[in-house]
Amino acid sequence: MKKREIALNGILKSNPTFRLVLGTCPTLAVTTTAVNSLAMGLAVTFVLVCSNMMISLLRKVIPDNVRIAAFITVIATFVTILQMLMKSLLPDLYSALGIFLPLIVVNCIILGRAEAFASKNGVADSITDGFSMGIGFTASLTLIGVIRELLGSGSFFSLSLGVRSPMSVFVLPAGGFFVYGILMAVINHITYKSEKSRLLKKERAE
């Protein structure tokens, strides 16, 4: 896979939130505000990049029969490092993310990319893949968070827009599902159309 393809893969074509439908639990839980969504996305990106890099470095050393245990150890180490750094430097965000910060360890995206990509590819490609998936996840979460906060609280990145009666259902779990489902349909439609036109162009060229 070319480097450009790897870099763009996680953002749209294999977007972990809307296309692969991975990490749905934190997606719905923390996207009540845009700031929390962005913070969670960046936290996952950090762990993805670091764990992909480390697992790729150790891929020829880790025996196949204990690879999952080894991957989890590596991922958990980076999540704990992130927790300690956030607790010290960003205590408000640390409190806001709560239990979902340590739950990054069992986020399917991270273990999935470790197993599917980092354990089979070089360090540079793995870092690129981790970064791409992380950016895709961050963008997805932020988009959901912006919409939910705008409709549900009448604010944008904690700045009040003076909305008198926001639709508070959008900051509740049900609203999260609505927004997630609609965005997934829209993005899959765009991706499908784009893929179809690309294939048509390729056929015409041939």
Place this chain on the structure above:
Amino acid sequence: MNGVVKTVLVLTLIAFFAGLSLGLVYGLTAKSDSLPDKKALVKLVEASDYKELKLNGETKLEFGTIKCVCVPVDNNGVPIADSVIFLSDGNGGFDGAVSMLVYIKNAKVENIICYENSETPGVGSNALTDKYLKRYIGQDVSSDFELKSSDNDYWSKPVKQSGHEDDASQIEGYTGATRTSTAVVNALSAIHTYYVNNLSDLTEQLKELK
């Protein structure tokens, strides 16, 4: 056999280096002093800064543990007169100790907030609201604290024990949150014991800071 040895060795090395890096990051990020969070201190008493008093460190007592003793200071770094702040963990809460931040001025409770707790929301937490904790304000820390026993006729309401309504030395419990109330009183009892036993050291340290 060689395969098993290699597997164990690899996993041990991964765990070892993981632990090493965690220890390194912990060493860099852990707070060097035991001062409570500044936001909580500002909520308790507004001051320019807060200085920890180096007395006996964390002190375990019969009813609780004194985790930190500090003083609010003004712009010039001078302690505010006759003021001390205690972070005290009271034993006997429903789900472990209840951590109370107490501001003492002139040997009386000037302000009190709950710093940390694991009590049941909507039940034990009723005894940790600012509205309930206000009853401790004005209490003399040089005399011991004692929880009145509740009469359990009503739930989620403060109770007055009959015959003791005017007894100022006793604190009214919160029915349905007896254990949490007990933990709060224990935190204050620990402060009383510490205050009485270390008054001379406290006074000396405050003089040194001026």
